[in-house]
Amino acid sequence: MLNPISVAFKKAKQENRPALLTYTVAGDSSKKQSLNILKSISKNADILELGVPHNTPVADGSQIQTSAYRAIKNGIKVNDIFKIVKDFKKFDKDKPIILMGYYNMIFQYGENKFLNKCKLSGVNGLIVVDLPWPENKNFAKKCKKKSIYFIQLLSPTTTKIRLKKIIRDSHPMNYFISMLSTTGGKLKVSPNDILKNYTKIKKIDPKKEIVIGFGITEKTIGKLKSADGLVVGSAFCKEISKSLKHRQNPVTNVSKLVKKLKSKIL
Amino acid sequence: MKLKKGIPVIDQGNKLGFWGGKFGGNFVPETLKKPIEDLEVLFNKLKKDKKFIQERDKCFKNWVGVPTRFIKLENLTKHVGGAQIWSKVVSDANGGAHKVYNATVHCLLAKRSGKKVIIGDTGAGYAGKMLSMAAKKFGLKCKIFMGAKDIARQQPNVKAMKKNGAEVVPVYSGSQTLVDAVSECMRFWVANCDTTAMCVGSTVGPAVFVRICGWSTSQISRELKVQLIDEFGSIPKKLKLYNCVGGGSSSFGFWNEFMDYDKKQCEFIGVEAGGPEKSKKHAAPLTYGSKIGILHGAAQYVNQDSDGQIEETESISAGLDYPGISPLHCFLKDTKRARYTAASDEQALEAYKLVTRFEKLRPSLEPSHAFAVAISESKKLSKDTIVVVNSCGDAYKDRGILEKRLGKKYVKSN
Ligand SMILES: Cc1ncc(COP(=O)(O)O)c(C=O)c1O
Numbered sequence: 001m002l003n004p005i006s007v008a009f010k011k012a013k014q015e016n017r018p019a020l021l022t023y024t025v026a027g028d029s030s031k032k033q034s035l036n037i038l039k040s041i042s043k044n045a046d047i048l049e050l051g052v053p054h055n056t057p058v059a060d061g062s063q064i065q066t067s068a069y070r071a072i073k074n075g076i077k078v079n080d081i082f083k084i085v086k087d088f089k090k091f092d093k094d095k096p097i098i099l100m101g102y103y104n105m106i107f108q109y110g111e112n113k114f115l116n117k118c119k120l121s122g123v124n125g126l127i128v129v130d131l132p133w134p135e136n137k138n139f140a141k142k143c144k145k146k147s148i149y150f151i152q153l154l155s156p157t158t159t160k161i162r163l164k165k166i167i168r169d170s171h172p173m174n175y176f177i178s179m180l181s182t183t184g185g186k187l188k189v190s191p192n193d194i195l196k197n198y199t200k201i202k203k204i205d206p207k208k209e210i211v212i213g214f215g216i217t218e219k220t221i222g223k224l225k226s227a228d229g230l231v232v233g234s235a236f237c238k239e240i241s242k243s244l245k246h247r248q249n250p251v252t253n254v255s256k257l258v259k260k261l262k263s264k265i266l
Numbered sequence: 267m268k269l270k271k272g273i274p275v276i277d278q279g280n281k282l283g284f285w286g287g288k289f290g291g292n293f294v295p296e297t298l299k300k301p302i303e304d305l306e307v308l309f310n311k312l313k314k315d316k317k318f319i320q321e322r323d324k325c326f327k328n329w330v331g332v333p334t335r336f337i338k339l340e341n342l343t344k345h346v347g348g349a350q351i352w353s354k355v356v357s358d359a360n361g362g363a364h365k366v367y368n369a370t371v372h373c374l375l376a377k378r379s380g381k382k383v384i385i386g387d388t389g390a391g392y393a394g395k396m397l398s399m400a401a402k403k404f405g406l407k408c409k410i411f412m413g414a415k416d417i418a419r420q421q422p423n424v425k426a427m428k429k430n431g432a433e434v435v436p437v438y439s440g441s442q443t444l445v446d447a448v449s450e451c452m453r454f455w456v457a458n459c460d461t462t463a464m465c466v467g468s469t470v471g472p473a474v475f476v477r478i479c480g481w482s483t484s485q486i487s488r489e490l491k492v493q494l495i496d497e498f499g500s501i502p503k504k505l506k507l508y509n510c511v512g513g514g515s516s517s518f519g520f521w522n523e524f525m526d527y528d529k530k531q532c533e534f535i536g537v538e539a540g541g542p543e544k545s546k547k548h549a550a551p552l553t554y555g556s557k558i559g560i561l562h563g564a565a566q567y568v569n570q571d572s573d574g575q576i577e578e579t580e581s582i583s584a585g586l587d588y589p590g591i592s593p594l595h596c597f598l599k600d601t602k603r604a605r606y607t608a609a610s611d612e613q614a615l616e617a618y619k620l621v622t623r624f625e626k627l628r629p630s631l632e633p634s635h636a637f638a639v640a641i642s643e644s645k646k647l648s649k650d651t652i653v654v655v656n657s658c659g660d661a662y663k664d665r666g667i668l669e670k671r672l673g674k675k676y677v678k679s680n
Contacts, residue, residue: 055440055575056561058452059295065439078573103293104560108574130293130560135282157300157459180297181457 004096005124005149006172008046009209009228017265018225020044021211022258023100023233025051025067026084027076028240033250034071037240038088040255042095044262048088049127049231052081052101059129061184067237078109082121089122098125098151111139115146125149127175133166144171151175154201154210156189164204173209175231176201178216184234187215191223198227218257222264232261269601271526275518275594276477283473284565286600290593292472294563298452301459306474308379313481322374326485329403330366333489334358336497336654341624342641349506349647351640352654353627354490356516361396361426362660363630364516367482369396369465373404375478376463383407383458386465387451389416389444389512390585390632391423391663393467398432406463408432411451415442416584422663441578444512444588448562468513469592472563476593483519486656491523494652503531504651508640509658510632511536511606512549512585514592516658521604529603535643536595537636539579539586540608547580549587550608552599561590567599582611582667583631585659609638615671617641618661622676630659631667 012019022045027034038048053068053076060068085097099118106114106128118126126148131139133152140150149171154163156179167174176198179189194212202210212224213231224230236254243250267286270278279285283292292302312318326332335355343351356364369386376384384406388394394410401408410427414436417424427434435454440446448466455464466475469483494501507524509517517536524532538550548554551567559568561576569577569589581587598604609617614631617638622628629637633656640655647653661668665677 056445056449058449058562059297059456061453069439072575102560102574104570104574104576106574107560108557108570108572129295130563132292132294132296132299135292153296155295155297155299157297159300162299177297180460182453185457 003124003147003149003172004094005047005098007094008096012046012229018227019046019211019229020262020265021047021049021229021231022236023049023051023231024236024254025053025064025071026081027053027071027074028067028237029070029244029250030074031076031080031084035084035087036251037254038084039091040251041258042092044258047096047098047229049098049100049233050081050085052078052099052105054102054105057102059182061182061234063184063234063237063241066241078105082117085123086121093122096124097122098127099123100127101129103128103131111142115142115148118148119146123148125151125173127151127153129153133169137169140169140171149173153177156180156197163201167204167208170208173211176210176212178212178214181214183214185215187220191220194224195226218261218264221261225265230265267597267600269525269597269603275522275525275597276480279473285593285597288558289566289596290473290476290564292563293560293565294472295456297456298459298472302472302474304379305375308375309474309478312375312378322371325370325374326367330360330370331358332485333493336490336493339625339627342621345624346641346644348649349644349651349653350649351644352652353657354486354520354654355627356486356656356658357629357660361392361399362662363392363396364483364486364519364658365392365467366396366400367485367519368467368479368515369393369400371478371482372397372463372465373400373406376406377404379463381461381463383409383462384465385409385411385451385454385462387444387447387467388412389447389467389587390583390630390659391416391420391427392585392659394432394434395423395426397465398427398430401432402430409435411435411437411447411454413437413442413444413447416444416447419667420584420663421666443579443584445576445579452562468515469518469594470513470562470564470590476564479515480518480522480594483515484522486516486519487521487523490520490654501527501532502652504648505532506535506651506653507532508535508537508636508653509656510586510636511538511591511595512588512632514595516656518592518594520656525603534598534604535639536604536606537639538606538608539581539583539635540610541580542582542611545580547578548608549579549581549589551589551591552595552606553608564593566590566593566596582614583635585632586635607639609635613638618668619672619676627657628661629657630661631664632659633657
């Protein structure tokens, strides 16, 4: 059976558009609310990334940090995250889910036990921010055995030789970080330049899906339409923070934003 | 797990940067892989380059001021009535602490790599102060990340940084202490690594930073070895080296040259911060058996919960108030080359009182932790045992805390 992640890319291609990937933090602002957010956005998002909140995130900007600290404060545990995924899959079993987080959480859980839980709850892919290649080779192999995509990150600083080696070892989907930045930074490179880099990477192995992330908002998403997929994250975290501050419902606000983003890439 | 003889400990990691196969490494975002590799190539080349070593030594000699004193604490020895208590007064170094060695080397490396800006983290403020001094000397722009709680409790060092022209960036996330400062500094580097050099303030972080820092602070033990031989004619038969351990840079540097001696002759004792006696929180992962986890790019023993969230620490000493510990010390602990224990806030304050009562020496709160254990163990040791405590920082920065906890008479003006 094809991984639902690949199915999602296929479907988007048939519709002549990039896949829309959303990133929200598990348990932000509560377990129930984050599940409701997933349910309400799944109609318009192609792939759902769910952040595993960590309290020393070395690659996240202030918006995702705020969401992560909020979720941890509200008591989210790794097991709750698997529960959220499982509950979501009861609602929409074909929608792909990717967990994104830091390695210590997996390490403490135990790699094998973590992957078993992923499989049982319906996780389709993993992004581990601080487990780069080649350190991730072994873990990526374990993922493959479970038919879970291990998604490699590529950055503007990744050298050409390294790009080739990473992509050679990679699974069907990879993630290109648009610029030198933590998450949530302002786009400091022009969409054109990002696409130039993207095209270079894409050429190494055109069969592999490459999504672009970091700094993408409703203002910029339309200009990056030619990519295989686009990830938006901090904008949702910001939306949740704003909703809470103004005592509005984050679920409806995030859902509206996803819809708007989708309309820009059609 | 085995410690090898004849090879510097900083070079005993495997290809992926793991000591003992499991401590250290490079758990970093992809963006940092290239800048870290560049730094590794540069450092590996320069540490074998005679000209670079000369440049470093000249800097240490003329600017840092070497060697720092090695003195006998006669009155304290008499009072305690056991082993001979000596001190290596590393706080003699320019700026008042050992952090100057690492800061100097990082600025030299930054110059070689053509970077114009250098950033760093700080807890007690010494790492930041020294980096700001060195950056000024070498004409680099400097930015220091410091937890808001530490900014409040270590004002003299904050003032010094600003006076040296550094920008001090307050960090409000988490516990607002060193752990958060290091995270924020790494985040800034992720976003600016094309133009900016990063200095990690202790023997922590991705493997190359552990190595650079350990290489730099080893100056301390190079001097001490000569001084011991000058004083005793040879390395004493019973030598005990006490040092406080936060990230572990001063202790590692204090021990490095003695690594190959049998531990029966030359014992290393690392003293972590046990925190307030009434509190469950501490900054002593080695003493209290914390599990291995990943913090700031390296695998190490670290205070964390069962999910892998890093736990908050508590210590009167900002410099020791860190949930993790250098991979080098994890390695030295598991190979049993060094022994680790903790002193509480209260014990450190008592030791400070005792040392300042008997000697013209004012160790900051960090080395006061080491004095606490050294004094208590010295009582039971023979008179031919040579106890040396690294007094790696000066108490001027702690005057606010000391005045509050001990009263005005313990704070002499400087
Ligand atoms: C005077 C002093 N001693 C010790 C430390 C602890 O660091 P390390 O264990 O790296 O020496 C610090 C850190 O700021 C310090 O300022």
